[in-house]
Amino acid sequence: MGAPNLLNPERRMLRAMQLSESSRTWDLTSILAACDWTDQAIVVGAGHGLQNHGLVDVREEHIREIRLDAQGEHAVEHGLLESRIWAWMQSEESATMQGLQQAFERHEAGPGVGLLKQLGVGIDGGELKAANPDEITSVIDQRSAFLASLPADANDVDSGMLDHFSSRKNLIQTVERTSRHWVLTPEGSAVSADDLQETMVITDLSPELLQGDDWKTAEFRAFDVTLEAATPRTGRSHPMQALIERVRSIFLEMGFSELVDDYVQSAGWNMDALFIPQDHPAREMQDTFYLDQPSFIDLEADVVQAWKAIHEHGGDTGSTGWGGSYSTEVSQRPLLRTHTTVNTIQYLAEHPTEACRVFSVDRVFRKEAIDRTHLPEFHQIEGIIMEEGANLQMLVTTLKTFYAKMGYPEVRVRPAYFPYTEPSLEIEVKWRGKWLELGGAGIFRPEVTEPLGITSPVLAWGMGLERLAMLVLGLDDIRQLYISDLEWLRNQPIL
Ligand code: PHE
Numbered sequence: 001m002g003a004p005n006l007l008n009p010e011r012r013m014l015r016a017m018q019l020s021e022s023s024r025t026w027d028l029t030s031i032l033a034a035c036d037w038t039d040q041a042i043v044v045g046a047g048h049g050l051q052n053h054g055l056v057d058v059r060e061e062h063i064r065e066i067r068l069d070a071q072g073e074h075a076v077e078h079g080l081l082e083s084r085i086w087a088w089m090q091s092e093e094s095a096t097m098q099g100l101q102q103a104f105e106r107h108e109a110g111p112g113v114g115l116l117k118q119l120g121v122g123i124d125g126g127e128l129k130a131a132n133p134d135e136i137t138s139v140i141d142q143r144s145a146f147l148a149s150l151p152a153d154a155n156d157v158d159s160g161m162l163d164h165f166s167s168r169k170n171l172i173q174t175v176e177r178t179s180r181h182w183v184l185t186p187e188g189s190a191v192s193a194d195d196l197q198e199t200m201v202i203t204d205l206s207p208e209l210l211q212g213d214d215w216k217t218a219e220f221r222a223f224d225v226t227l228e229a230a231t232p233r234t235g236r237s238h239p240m241q242a243l244i245e246r247v248r249s250i251f252l253e254m255g256f257s258e259l260v261d262d263y264v265q266s267a268g269w270n271m272d273a274l275f276i277p278q279d280h281p282a283r284e285m286q287d288t289f290y291l292d293q294p295s296f297i298d299l300e301a302d303v304v305q306a307w308k309a310i311h312e313h314g315g316d317t318g319s320t321g322w323g324g325s326y327s328t329e330v331s332q333r334p335l336l337r338t339h340t341t342v343n344t345i346q347y348l349a350e351h352p353t354e355a356c357r358v359f360s361v362d363r364v365f366r367k368e369a370i371d372r373t374h375l376p377e378f379h380q381i382e383g384i385i386m387e388e389g390a391n392l393q394m395l396v397t398t399l400k401t402f403y404a405k406m407g408y409p410e411v412r413v414r415p416a417y418f419p420y421t422e423p424s425l426e427i428e429v430k431w432r433g434k435w436l437e438l439g440g441a442g443i444f445r446p447e448v449t450e451p452l453g454i455t456s457p458v459l460a461w462g463m464g465l466e467r468l469a470m471l472v473l474g475l476d477d478i479r480q481l482y483i484s485d486l487e488w489l490r491n492q493p494i495l
Contacts, residue, residue, distance in 0.1 A: 004053045004191070005222050008198040009035075009046035014055055014188060015196040022189045025059075026182045047182050052227065055188035059181045064154035064174055066162065068147065071170040076147050081108055082115040083140045089121075095128040147171070233490060240379075240481055242495040243469050244361050247381055250405045251359040254398070256383060259360045261343040266297035268331030270342040272307045273349070274420035275447040277322040278330050282338070289336040289365050289376075296332040303349070304328050306451035317446040336365035339462055340382035341420070345448070348386065352453040355387035361465060372477045379465035381439070386458045392423060395441055395459040399427055406468070416440055420448045420460075427463060431471050439463025 006014070016034035017026060026034075031043045050056040068076060078084070088103055089095040101109050113123075119136045122129050130136055146161040154162075154174060165172045200218040202209065209215050237245070248258065267290075271283055282288070306315065307326065314321035337343070340360050347358055360382045368374040385398065400411045410430035418424045421442020428435040441461035449458060466478050473492060475481070480488065 004055070004195075005219075006053070006196070007046070007049060007203075007221065008201060009037075009042050010049045010053075010055075011196040011198050013043070013046040013182075014050055014184075014191060015193065017056065017182070017184050018189060018191075018193065018196075022184050024183070028180065031182065044180065047180065050182075050188065052224075053187075055185055055191060057183045057185055059183070061179045061181075063177055063179050065151050065177055066154050066157055067151040067173050067175055069170045069173040071168075072147055072150070072165075072172050075144075075171065080140065080143055080147070081112050082119065083144055085112040085116060086119075086136060086140055089116075089128055089130070090133070097123065097126050097128065100128065236494070238489065239473055239492045239495060240465075240469060243465065243472060244379070246406070246495050247361050247465070247468075250402060251383065253405075254357075254401065256357040256359040259343055259347055259358045260362065261346070261360070263336050263363065263365070264291065264297075264334055265337045265342045266299060266331060267333040267335055268297075268299045268304065268307065269346055270335060270337055270339070272311065272326075272331045273303075273345050273448065273452070274341060275310065275445060276419045278311065278327060279324070280419070285367075287367050288338055289367060291334040291336065294334055296329075297334050299328075299332060303451070304331060307331065310447050310451050314447065315451060317450050319445075319447050321447075338366050339364050340380045341460065341462055344382055344384045344460065345452075348384070348449075348454050348458060349452040353455055355456065357383075357385050359383035370479065372479070373467075373470075375466065375478055375482070381463045381465050381468070382461070384458055384460045386454070386456050388456045390443075390457040390459050392443065392459075395425070395443065395461070398459070399441060399461060403427075403429055406472070408471070413441070416442075418442055420445055427461070429471065436467070436471065438467050 012035050013031060016031065017024070019034075020026075028040055028043055031047075032038065032040065035043070037043065047056060047058050051058045075081070079087070085100070085104065085108075088100070092099060097113075100113070104112060113121075113128075116128070116130075116136075117123075119139060120130060120132050121136070122131070143161070143164070146158065146165070149157075150172065162172075200214060201221050202215060202218045203221040205215075236242075252258070267283065271280070272278070276283065308328070309315040309321075310317065310319070311322050311326040312324065340362050343360060343362075344358060347356075361379060362382070363377060364380050365377055368376050370376065383398075385394065396413055399413070403409070403411045408429045408431070412428050412430075412435065413425040414428065416424045416426040418440055421440075422445045424440065424442035426437055427439045427441055428437050430436075439462055441459070444454075444458040444460055448454075466481060469475070469481055470478060472495065473481075
């Protein structure tokens with residue numbers, strides 16, 4: 001038979017087993033002795049390796065063993081308490097309680113009397129007396145013999161004794177252990193002794209090794225990469241963080257720059273700038289987290305004037321606006337941003353004439369009741385493209401490219417409505433045969449761009465990151481992302 005690529009311990013163990021009759025069942029001690037080893041881990045490891053090669057069979061047995069505990073060891077050495085007291089009683093002409101207390105320490109005299117009473121010793125006028133001395137001697141001898149017979153398999157010991165000693169403190173203990181036996185297989189018997197010479201087997205190449213010549217004649221250990229192995233549990237990114245990194249790298253790759261800005265914003269930039277009417281329901285307290293501190297956010301007077309004109313009558317855009325009267329106080333109210341569009345619009349206000357591609361992946365806040373698909377804090381993937389000639393086709397292509405890079409090639413858009421875009425779109429991705437809505441997009445309206453002096457068309461979108469995470473990770477419940485379930489986290493794919 002061809003020589004399998006064995007490690008030295010495997011060679012030694014197989015050789016030792018071959019030297020005895022082939023049907024022999026080997027236990028740990030006999031292998032340790034035959035191989036001249038002291039470490040049982042080497043036997044287990046080599047046995048496992050030989051088993052993988054089909055050269056030995058390993059029989060594992062799980063055994064419950066009864067062993068002496070600390071008091072039990074003491075009892076084996078010095079005698080059980082009842083045995084010592086009994087011996088003392090028999091050596092005394094008159095065994096009195098007083099005598100007992102002198103002969104034994106308090107912590108032994110008390111429990112000792114209890115044990116003897118159970119065995120049939122009575123106290124009569126301060127004197128200890130036994131009506132059945134032979135029986136007592138016999139029971140005590142049995143108990144001592146039981147302890148002396150340990151360790152033993154739990155199945156083989158006397159159950160009455162086991163019950164008795166289990167009820168006494170620290171005399172015995174039950175230990176679970178695995179017992180292994182090894183037997184040669186026919187293949188193992190057939191390996192030629194020549195192939196079992198121990199050689200220098202190289203498992204790790206090191207620079208030191210390569211400096212010498214030994215490696216030239218050494219054997220190299222081949223690794224079987226198909227064998228089962230434990231997955232190493234090392235630190236890794238949270239799946240949400242990993243997803244954010246992936247989204248980032250896709251946008252960076254597509255030529256976008258990242259924008260990072262504050263959570264705390266004014267209603268003016270979060271809503272007025274985006275032509276969201278001041279009486280829009282989404283602005284209500286029950287939908288938006290308004291802040292008491294700071295009490296207001298100062299806005300540039302000319303910007304507020306421009307919004308006022310737009311909201312009240314459309315300014316110079318040709319729009320009729322929303323009518324009514326615009327409140328500067330409302331626009332100064334601080335809030336936790338409800339969408340990241342608040343940041344892209346400010347970026348545009350600062351760079352109204354430079355073509356740009358900007359994105360952000362960041363946190364937003366809405367007063368949502370927490371359920372399977374909603375969280376009050378979540379992330380949006382936001383982006384804008386501003387350049388001469390930018391159009392709807394370009395917007396759709398950009399979004400499709402993004403999702404294709406994420407691994408979702410099937411994307412469709414549907415008409416939608418946002419106060420700040422025209423046309424407006426909803427983006428849907430096909431997942432497990434169903435269309436799922438992942439975000440909104442559109443081209444900013446003149447009511448948004450003109451007051452800020454923006455001259456080119458602006459394509460804009462905002463998509464939910466957690467929704468995307470649900471697709472990527474196959475989740476039914478969005479809350480799973482944030483409950484820090486370690487077992488679940490360990491089993492997530494590397495994104
Ligand atoms: N801001 C929108 C939302 O929060 C998404 C969006 C962004 C829509 C940009 C159109 C343009 O859902």
